[in-house]
Structures are given as structure tokens and as C-alpha cells.
Amino acid sequence: MLDVNCIYVNYNSATFTIAAISSLLEKTSDTVVYEIIVVDNGSAYEDYELLKTSLEQFNSSAIKIYRSRINTGFGAGNMLGVNFASPSKYYAFINNDTLFTQENTLLDLKLFMDATPDAGVCGPQMMSENGDRISSIDHHATPMRQLLKRDFLEFINSNKYPKRKKEYAKPVACGFIPGSFMFVKTSSFDKVGGFDSALFLYYEESDLCLRILKKLKEKTYHYPAQQYIHYQGKSTEKNVFVKLEQKLSFLYLTQKHHGRFARAFMHCFFTIKYALSSPFNSKKRQMFMALWKGGAIDQSLRCKQIIQEK
CATH class of the missing domain: 3.90.550.10 (Spore Coat Polysaccharide Biosynthesis Protein SpsA; Chain A)
Structure with a gap:
């Protein structure tokens, strides 16, 4: 071994x-x-x-x-x-x-x-x-x-x-x-x-x-x-989709370890937070829209990957 x-x-x-x-x-x-x-x-x-x-x-x-x-x-x-x-x-x-x-x-x-x-x-x-x-x-x-x-x-x-x-x-x-x-x-x-x-x-x-x-x-x-x-951040490009992924992962983790009520509470918290700032920032507006739709897993980067030909 x-x-x-x-x-x-x-x-x-x-x-x-x-x-x-x-x-x-x-x-x-x-x-x-x-x-x-x-x-x-x-x-x-x-x-x-x-x-x-x-x-x-x-x-x-x-x-x-x-x-x-x-x-x-x-x-x-x-x-x-x-x-x-x-x-x-x-x-x-x-x-x-x-x-x-x-x-x-x-x-x-x-x-x-x-x-x-x-x-x-x-x-x-x-x-x-x-x-x-x-x-x-x-x-x-x-x-x-x-x-x-x-x-x-x-x-x-x-x-x-x-x-x-x-x-x-x-x-x-x-x-x-x-x-x-x-x-x-x-x-x-x-x-x-x-x-x-x-x-x-x-x-x-x-x-x-x-x-x-x-x-x-x-x-x-x-x-x-x-x-x-x-070399922090060199292997992952930072953009609004990566930021959204962080929130989706947190919501998933919250439900997994703390239950549906905790997940629902945190989803509301994030949605309101980005709603208040979305009129002044296009990236935060994108975050708000994604969370408004429920923060569903189908918005994850996992669902946007392309299979390489070889």
C-alpha cells in the first residue's frame, strides 16, 4: 500500500x-x-x-x-x-x-x-x-x-x-x-x-x-x-456565472445540512440583497434574476459544459 x-x-x-x-x-x-x-x-x-x-x-x-x-x-x-x-x-x-x-x-x-x-x-x-x-x-x-x-x-x-x-x-x-x-x-x-x-x-x-x-x-x-x-484564482476565471455558482452551491449545502426551511430563508435573503442593488449594477441584476427564478440547479455551470470531441 x-x-x-x-x-x-x-x-x-x-x-x-x-x-x-x-x-x-x-x-x-x-x-x-x-x-x-x-x-x-x-x-x-x-x-x-x-x-x-x-x-x-x-x-x-x-x-x-x-x-x-x-x-x-x-x-x-x-x-x-x-x-x-x-x-x-x-x-x-x-x-x-x-x-x-x-x-x-x-x-x-x-x-x-x-x-x-x-x-x-x-x-x-x-x-x-x-x-x-x-x-x-x-x-x-x-x-x-x-x-x-x-x-x-x-x-x-x-x-x-x-x-x-x-x-x-x-x-x-x-x-x-x-x-x-x-x-x-x-x-x-x-x-x-x-x-x-x-x-x-x-x-x-x-x-x-x-x-x-x-x-x-x-x-x-x-x-x-x-x-x-x-496562485489564487489562476485556475478559475471570475465572472458573474462563477459568482452565481457560489450561491447555488451554498443553497444546496444549506439544505443538505440544515434543512429546507434554512435553504428557503437563505434564498430569500440573497434574493432581497441583490434586488436592492440590482438597479445600479448589471452583474448584480443578473444574480437577482437567477435567484428570482429559484436558484435552481439547472442554472449551474455543470449544465453548461460541452463535451470535447477528443
Whole structure:
């Protein structure tokens, strides 16, 4: 059995994926037994060809690449990678727009998880490309967090809601860690069914960590001793459709964990919020119209994907 199975999802960003995997190979020693699974998630064929050819040049038997002809989203893309992965003790779900910066990050995370029985997930400290520290912990995506905001929750109960902007010297339990680098116990991941593929984009990590906590009583830890660079937003184009996807995902997650009444309340809240600002902003007007129609799943980006010819 492998120690770690590293899973990357590429979508029209081969140059980032190549750099990410190169950094992993450079910074990881033979003291940890690992495999790298790369899923091309319906990229343009030229991008896939560049990726495939470049990975072959690494001449590493540890790297395997698979192609989906349609963009299945973050969660389903990673689940496709899991489907092809060899048995391992841990999964490392790593965004393709990241870089390893320290030696033996995978080994260090493995040793921490081995020594922490109540840990189901952990993740290192995220850094910007300029070397700035980026918040690497968050609180579960709930209606309370949406309405009261993170800072207030941290103010009234910092034990339950650890401060996101604080610099930690030791591991700290939190709601969830960024999906850009999630180190997950395989047995725990499998027991809860992995990522929810109904979420096309956003909140997959919050949902996974919450289900592992609820079902298995295992916590998520921020592990600050290890760091990595994340080129935030480079793999996902920001536009009104992506912003809408965030709201659709939140509404789905709210109903899943808190029920239909909570979902209906949050839908009304978002609809009124964008109605008030829509006369002055065309993008917010688009958001309002989509929510006015019910925020239905058929408005998801999942339903707008085109199957690649090859």
C-alpha cells in the first residue's frame, strides 16, 4: 500500500499543472511512497496534449494521467482521480496552481496524521506567490456564518471559531481547510463517500470536513509547520456565472445540512440583497434574476459544459 496518493485536476491550465508536479517531485524524497494521479477535466485538446507530453518527459512511473472529455467540476474531477488511484493510507488533493516550497511536506503531514488519532483531514499553511501568509483555516459554511460573518463568530467564541488571521505556531483544529491542499485519511474519506459530486464548484471542502466530523468524530487540522504557494484564482476565471455558482452551491449545502426551511430563508435573503442593488449594477441584476427564478440547479455551470470531441 502507498503512503500517499496525490491527485491533481487540470482544466485548461497545463503550464500550472506541470510546474506544480515538478515542485512536488523536487521537494519529495524517497522516504514516502507516493503516486501522482492527474485528471484532465475536459480541457481543450491542445492543453491536454501539452500536459500529457510534458508529464511524459518527467519519465516517472509514479505519474498517471487520465482524461475526461467533459468538465465535471472540482469534486467530481477529484473523485475520478480517486477511482484510478492505487490503495494508499492518505489522499493529498492538491490544486494545480500550487507549488511545494519545503522539503518532505508529504512525509511531515503523514507523520502528523499518524500521531493524531482524532485527525481526519489536515492542511499546511497557504502562502501567496509574493510570500504573504494567507488565511488557511475557515469555519463551516453555515447560515450563521453567512449572516453574522466570520469576525463576529470569532469574537464571541474563539474556541469554536479559531481566528483565521492569527499566525499559529502549532496545529489547530478548525472547521475546514482550503481545498487547494487537503491531506485526508483514506479510510475516513471512503467511509463518508468522498466529495459530493453534486457540488460543481465551491464548498466541497467544507462539506467533506463537516461530514467527516459528524459521522466519524474526526477533526480537521491546520498544520502551520509546512507551507505551500497558491496562485489564487489562476485556475478559475471570475465572472458573474462563477459568482452565481457560489450561491447555488451554498443553497444546496444549506439544505443538505440544515434543512429546507434554512435553504428557503437563505434564498430569500440573497434574493432581497441583490434586488436592492440590482438597479445600479448589471452583474448584480443578473444574480437577482437567477435567484428570482429559484436558484435552481439547472442554472449551474455543470449544465453548461460541452463535451470535447477528443
